[in-house]
Amino acid sequence: MKLILLPEPEEPIPSLSVSHNQGLLQWISSVDHKQIGIMYLWLSVIFLVAGGIEILLVRWQLAVPNNHFLNPEVFNQLFTMHGTTMIFFVAMPAIFGFNTYLVPLMIGANDMAYPRLNAFSFWMTFFGGFLLYFSFLAGGAPDAGWFNYAPLNEYNYSSSPGIDYYCSGLLLSGIGTVTASANFVVTILKYRVNSMSLKQMPLFVWMMLINSFLILAAFPSLNAALVMLLLDRQLHAHFFSAAGGGSAILWQHLFWLFGHPEVYIVILPIFGIFSEVFPVYSRKPIFGYAFIIGSGMAIALLAFGVWVHHMFATGLGNTVNNFFAASSMLIGIPTGVKIFNWLATMHGGAIRFKVSMMFAIAFLIEFTIGGLSGISAALVPIDWQLTDTYYVVAHIHYVFIGGTLFGLFSGLFYWFPKISGRMLDEKLGKWFFWLFVIGFNTCFLVQHALGAMGMARRVYSYPDLPGWGILNLISTVGGFIMAIAVGLLVYIIIKALKTGEKALRDPWDANTLEWTTSSPPELKNFDHVIPVNGARPFRDFKRPDDADWKKNGQQWKIN
Amino acid sequence: MKATFDLALISSTQSIFDAASPQAEKIIRLSYGFLVAASGILLLVIILTVYITIRFSSKTNTVEPRQISGNSKLEILMVSFPMVLVVIFYFWSLNTINAINPDRADQKPDIIITGHQWWWEAVYPGEKVITANEIHLPTGEKLLLQLNSADVIHDWWVPSFGAKIDMIPGTDNYLWVTINKPGIYEGTCSEFCGQQHAWMRIMVVAQSPKDYNTWLTAHAVKAGLPLDTLARAGAAIFMGTSCSSCHSVQGTFANGIAGPNLTHFGSRQTMLAGMMDNNPENINNWLTDPQKVKPGAHMPRFIFGKDSVRELTAYLTQLK
Amino acid sequence: MIKLIVGTEAMFFLALIMAFVYFSFSPGFRSHQLLNLDIKATGVFSILLFSSSFTFWRAEINYHQGKIKQLRFWLLFTIVLGGIFLLGQGREYISLLNNNVNLSSSIFGTSFFTLTGFHGLHVFVGLIVIAIITALAFAGDYNKPGSSVIDSVGIYWHFVDIVWLFVFTIVYVVPHL
Numbered sequence A: 001m002k003l004i005l006l007p008e009p010e011e012p013i014p015s016l017s018v019s020h021n022q023g024l025l026q027w028i029s030s031v032d033h034k035q036i037g038i039m040y041l042w043l044s045v046i047f048l049v050a051g052g053i054e055i056l057l058v059r060w061q062l063a064v065p066n067n068h069f070l071n072p073e074v075f076n077q078l079f080t081m082h083g084t085t086m087i088f089f090v091a092m093p094a095i096f097g098f099n100t101y102l103v104p105l106m107i108g109a110n111d112m113a114y115p116r117l118n119a120f121s122f123w124m125t126f127f128g129g130f131l132l133y134f135s136f137l138a139g140g141a142p143d144a145g146w147f148n149y150a151p152l153n154e155y156n157y158s159s160s161p162g163i164d165y166y167c168s169g170l171l172l173s174g175i176g177t178v179t180a181s182a183n184f185v186v187t188i189l190k191y192r193v194n195s196m197s198l199k200q201m202p203l204f205v206w207m208m209l210i211n212s213f214l215i216l217a218a219f220p221s222l223n224a225a226l227v228m229l230l231l232d233r234q235l236h237a238h239f240f241s242a243a244g245g246g247s248a249i250l251w252q253h254l255f256w257l258f259g260h261p262e263v264y265i266v267i268l269p270i271f272g273i274f275s276e277v278f279p280v281y282s283r284k285p286i287f288g289y290a291f292i293i294g295s296g297m298a299i300a301l302l303a304f305g306v307w308v309h310h311m312f313a314t315g316l317g318n319t320v321n322n323f324f325a326a327s328s329m330l331i332g333i334p335t336g337v338k339i340f341n342w343l344a345t346m347h348g349g350a351i352r353f354k355v356s357m358m359f360a361i362a363f364l365i366e367f368t369i370g371g372l373s374g375i376s377a378a379l380v381p382i383d384w385q386l387t388d389t390y391y392v393v394a395h396i397h398y399v400f401i402g403g404t405l406f407g408l409f410s411g412l413f414y415w416f417p418k419i420s421g422r423m424l425d426e427k428l429g430k431w432f433f434w435l436f437v438i439g440f441n442t443c444f445l446v447q448h449a450l451g452a453m454g455m456a457r458r459v460y461s462y463p464d465l466p467g468w469g470i471l472n473l474i475s476t477v478g479g480f481i482m483a484i485a486v487g488l489l490v491y492i493i494i495k496a497l498k499t500g501e502k503a504l505r506d507p508w509d510a511n512t513l514e515w516t517t518s519s520p521p522e523l524k525n526f527d528h529v530i531p532v533n534g535a536r537p538f539r540d541f542k543r544p545d546d547a548d549w550k551k552n553g554q555q556w557k558i559n
Numbered sequence B: 001m002k003a004t005f006d007l008a009l010i011s012s013t014q015s016i017f018d019a020a021s022p023q024a025e026k027i028i029r030l031s032y033g034f035l036v037a038a039s040g041i042l043l044l045v046i047i048l049t050v051y052i053t054i055r056f057s058s059k060t061n062t063v064e065p066r067q068i069s070g071n072s073k074l075e076i077l078m079v080s081f082p083m084v085l086v087v088i089f090y091f092w093s094l095n096t097i098n099a100i101n102p103d104r105a106d107q108k109p110d111i112i113i114t115g116h117q118w119w120w121e122a123v124y125p126g127e128k129v130i131t132a133n134e135i136h137l138p139t140g141e142k143l144l145l146q147l148n149s150a151d152v153i154h155d156w157w158v159p160s161f162g163a164k165i166d167m168i169p170g171t172d173n174y175l176w177v178t179i180n181k182p183g184i185y186e187g188t189c190s191e192f193c194g195q196q197h198a199w200m201r202i203m204v205v206a207q208s209p210k211d212y213n214t215w216l217t218a219h220a221v222k223a224g225l226p227l228d229t230l231a232r233a234g235a236a237i238f239m240g241t242s243c244s245s246c247h248s249v250q251g252t253f254a255n256g257i258a259g260p261n262l263t264h265f266g267s268r269q270t271m272l273a274g275m276m277d278n279n280p281e282n283i284n285n286w287l288t289d290p291q292k293v294k295p296g297a298h299m300p301r302f303i304f305g306k307d308s309v310r311e312l313t314a315y316l317t318q319l320k
Numbered sequence C: 001m002i003k004l005i006v007g008t009e010a011m012f013f014l015a016l017i018m019a020f021v022y023f024s025f026s027p028g029f030r031s032h033q034l035l036n037l038d039i040k041a042t043g044v045f046s047i048l049l050f051s052s053s054f055t056f057w058r059a060e061i062n063y064h065q066g067k068i069k070q071l072r073f074w075l076l077f078t079i080v081l082g083g084i085f086l087l088g089q090g091r092e093y094i095s096l097l098n099n100n101v102n103l104s105s106s107i108f109g110t111s112f113f114t115l116t117g118f119h120g121l122h123v124f125v126g127l128i129v130i131a132i133i134t135a136l137a138f139a140g141d142y143n144k145p146g147s148s149v150i151d152s153v154g155i156y157w158h159f160v161d162i163v164w165l166f167v168f169t170i171v172y173v174v175p176h177l
């Protein structure tokens, strides 16, 4: 079997001269994509616990009507920090962690195109996050919600420095995100092993490629809005204050022009993860490789044409609303294509119920619930009733948790052996799975009803209307079950790192190049890469007689 | 003034399922329609998932099944089936939108409601009535509401009436509503507007046109001089301290606009935008320390003696 | 890489321009533009900035042809043109500030200073970078062709000029139409 040489970055890989035993300093100064990936992942675990504890306090307050556990000031800071943390410092770093770790491995490269820039991106995210949290010590965290509407975010209405920290924290991490994405694009396009054509790239890499373009196009809008807000707050400009001639609606346009693509930014890579997980645990190739890429692109393009669905109640007029309703509903179609493709991937397969796969299967149902409630919110009249209620809170958690978080957990159980060289405990993992799924549905299913029964979101207290008390109590219980589950997860990870069973090179009989390395990979990923003749190079290598490329043409049949 | 309703007898609701206007009925019909379709889709996905996972589960760790990687016909089905549903619901929703939100043309609003942090002000154009928090509307007429904000973005939402709409500083927004029958309808500010967003609740008292007109006439009357001495002392404090610079009481020189109009405060069921019942005890607590009752509210704490608070309370409760 | 960076920068300016256009419909905005902005002088400075794109392009060509002396000359020329443009913008700012038009005076001031300020900042950064490569060129770092640095800087510099083309049209020319 002929092995193939790989393209190296223009400069020699800096980390290769670093020796292994420099402790913490070695991590801080590292430019190795695997170490940076791991640091991203730890960062997101830390913030998951932080964001989770914040919302547990919130749920405690909401457990019963007219509760006095938290005062409104603290409450508002907590849910704002929860939303901001979960999106920018849990979902994003986790996704970037997996990508930074895996993309070079999956395309047969030894590092990212710009290793130093890669480190820079990580540290920007890191400091952005800690700057945001520093606000707790500096006179109050931001308290105007994660989308921080004007003019409530202006100095007259929020004079504590929280919002200034929000701006600077997100600007810093935003710069990191943008540079990381540029880095991914160059890495994916330029540093693939020579024999891997675009049509043979793992879907995970494809989704990240699409996603990187999405990020490059979406984040500047947020950055511009944040800069304008800082100018307003610090230098008394008038962008968003109606009193000075500015416009409160402008903030919403700029924010959602970023914000809507952002929610797809945290789901597309997840679609990539599932597109690796389903085939491996079903022992079948992905169903409709091309359709998954195509629908990913469709989602990315449509993502820029739907932002007004967050603003249906602002009175923009029927024509505008109808246009954005149409585009929002259309986006359900490429997503549906993916759901059915994954179902078809499992169909006829030999399914193995590993924890990773269980999260993937559960995802199909949970995400469909979230997607359908999204479509209902895209129907303008329904949104006129339900926007800014707990119904929307339910929607975002079904897509964020049932989608993003399930995907991250699935990816964690799938790739942990590769990353750490240890196996996660499958038995405890299944406990974690069931606890989390039950807690999750307990917490959020009832919130659909609460919204329809008239409960607005972001309220620190509520009157004892019929049914509200009991449903909120159920929801709180669910939140705490999830907390137990997350605690268990942290235990599972630490246990595996300390005493876990050693992982083989290829524990799941997988298809892609990262599994050809040792577990964990050496500091230099590859010396040679196996030949790539299709989208499943490692399987072709393991089963040369049955290789995909030998039987092209036959595969477009279904039994 | 004769009470035209009794709070205890009329149950108040705040749910989209209790539609009380043609607008809300249209929306709930669409919602039920979508609920059925969505349940169908969800059921399909659940059945497929469960069937496939059970049917194709495997205990062995070695055998590979047939390697199938696609089917164009099936893919087309996957696209066209949701497409049909999307088109149907899109047109249904267009229809509903046009019915709920027709062109305003040059129609003048029947009532102007302004959101403040954290209370509501209602002005009845053409009438001499300004009120706060408890808003009266006539049934059976197609009303045009104008919604404004005095500070940050608020949102007017009474689920039984249908659509909600944001109140945006510097912008006029409008909403049509036809209330089917008399009753008390509750709602809530539905856009996060700061510390007391939770206690910016809406209470609409819908009355038959006859009762409504009675109410309007009664509320156009200015406040007279209080009769008993306690209240009279309260009035003196009210006018003498800064109360009058924030609150209006028509018929006196108290004409502040920073706080709710108190001309007929005593006739309202609740106070502080639905936070609590309007009774002397609550008023007492509020005046003793507003920041303890409603933290963040834009009313400062005054250092009053117990007597002064009692006198003020007496004055306020008789402002019917 | 540089193309991707320029791409996101383009989106950033798009957002700022959108804000400017959005506000330009508010009452009194246009009269502010007509009254306070000196289209003639700025027009001249703009031509200088556009010429600097040409001079940088000459620098790139000469570099690829290995003509190091010419390279140094055109780089210096670019710096001079860009510098004069910045001075021109400074002059405009001073006259506006003297007329009490500033970031917080009105929505016109807010959107004008933000948009042109961010553009100016990009010109300034570009000048620093060009100054560095000029110094390197004089130090002999570019005596051999084959480095992509000059081309990358070129893409950035042309981009900054193109942005100004849009900004100038929207801020200065459109109100006269």
Ligand code: HEA
Pocket: A147, A263, A264, A266, A267, A309, A310, A328, A329, A331, A332, A333, A335, A336, A337, A339, A367, A368, A369, A370, A371, A372, A373, A374, A375, A377, A378, A379, A383, A386, A387, A388, A392, A395, A396, A399, A400, A403, A404, B041, B045, B081, B082, B083, B085, B086
């Ligand atoms: C991962 C994040 C994520 C994802 C994937 C989505 C997906 C979708 N979202 Fe969601 N959304 C958010 C995160 C996300 N959303 C967040 C965070 C908010 C609130 C922000 C805030 O206010 O704080 C929000 C808010 C939000 C609103 C505004 C609600 C409001 O504030 O009033 C709307 C309205 O249109 C909407 C619509 C949609 C739609 C149509 C999809 C679609 O992409 C869903 C597509 C998926 C499916 C439809 C299911 C699978 C498909 C099938 C099984 C095929 C059959 C389907 C059909 C026939 C339709 N979303």
Ligand code: HEA
Pocket: A048, A049, A051, A052, A053, A055, A056, A058, A059, A079, A080, A082, A083, A084, A086, A087, A090, A091, A144, A145, A146, A147, A393, A396, A397, A400, A401, A404, A405, A443, A457, A458, A459, A475, A478, A479, A482, A483, A484, A486, A487, A490, A491
């Ligand atoms: C990826 C995104 C994400 C995730 C994962 C979550 C996770 C959770 N969210 Fe989140 N949520 C948002 C994104 C997310 N949320 C957003 C964007 C908003 C809107 C914010 C806004 O309005 O501005 C929101 C708002 C929001 C609200 C509405 C608040 C309001 O409007 O007033 C609620 C209420 O129930 C809620 C609940 C929860 C719960 C119970 C979880 C749980 O799943 C959390 C589970 C995790 C834990 C509980 C971790 C705790 C762990 C431990 C305690 C372990 C012990 C420690 C060790 C072992 C060291 N969320």
Ligand code: CUA
Pocket: B115, B116, B118, B153, B154, B155, B189, B190, B191, B192, B193, B194, B197, B198, B200
């Ligand atoms: Cu007013 Cu929320």
Ligand SMILES: [Cu+2]
Pocket: A259, A260, A263, A306, A307, A309, A310
């Ligand atoms: Cu959206």
